[in-house]
Amino acid sequence: MSRRILQLVSLVCASAAVLPxxxxxxxxxxxxxxxxxFTADPFAPAAATVAAGPDVFQVLSTPNGSKFYFISRSTAxxxxxxxxxxxxxxxxNLPTGAASAAMTPDGRYLLVAGxxxxx
Numbered sequence: 001m002s003r004r005i006l007q008l009v010s011l012v013c014a015s016a017a018v019l020p021x022x023x024x025x026x027x028x029x030x031x032x033x034x035x036x037x038f039t040a041d042p043f044a045p046a047a048a049t050v051a052a053g054p055d056v057f058q059v060l061s062t063p064n065g066s067k068f069y070f071i072s073r074s075t076a077x078x079x080x081x082x083x084x085x086x087x088x089x090x091x092x093n094l095p096t097g098a099a100s101a102a103m104t105p106d107g108r109y110l111l112v113a114g115x116x117x118x119x
Contacts, residue, residue, distance in 0.1 A: 027059045027070075035059075035070060037086055051088050053077025055097070062107035069110055073097040079112060 026038045027050070035056050037046040052070035054077075060069040067089075070080040078098050081090040096115040103110050 027056075046086070050080075050082060050086050052080040052082075053091075056080075057098075058101055060101060060103045060110065062103070063105070064107070067107075069101070069103070071098050071101040071112065073099075073115060079110070 026040050026043070028036045028038065035050040035052045037050055038044060039046045050068075050070065053072040053074045055073040056070045057073060058071040060071065061067065066084050068082045068084075068086065070082070072078050072080070075095060075097050076093055077091050078094040079090075079092040079101075080088060081092075082088050094112065094114045098112050099115040100113040101111065
């Protein structure tokens with residue numbers, strides 16, 4: 001059962017990778033570093049930091065840019081949801097952190113695959 005879910009998430013991730021990018025923000029982060037947002041045009045700092053958890057490796061946005069989803073490998077704040085102004089509106093934890101994430105093209109669903117316990 002879990003193998004089928006991972007295959008589905010992989011398929012969605014591959015599909016999402018070919019969608020045209022409409023970047024309005026750029027997010028920079030490193031291991032255990034805060035997430036620093038920048039506007040794409042002009043390239044300039046957008047805010048001090050985003051209150052996302054450690055080890056953020058992916059940021060997804062709804063198609064209309066109304067929400068951002070910060071995906072982390074950490075078990076605390078695995079998914080942090082912000083509004084368009086980068087204010088946190090929700091936090092979700094996964095007991096194994098995240099290994100991969102994808103959003104449906106219409107932005108209605110976020111799929112998050114958990115990591116492997118003990119890995």
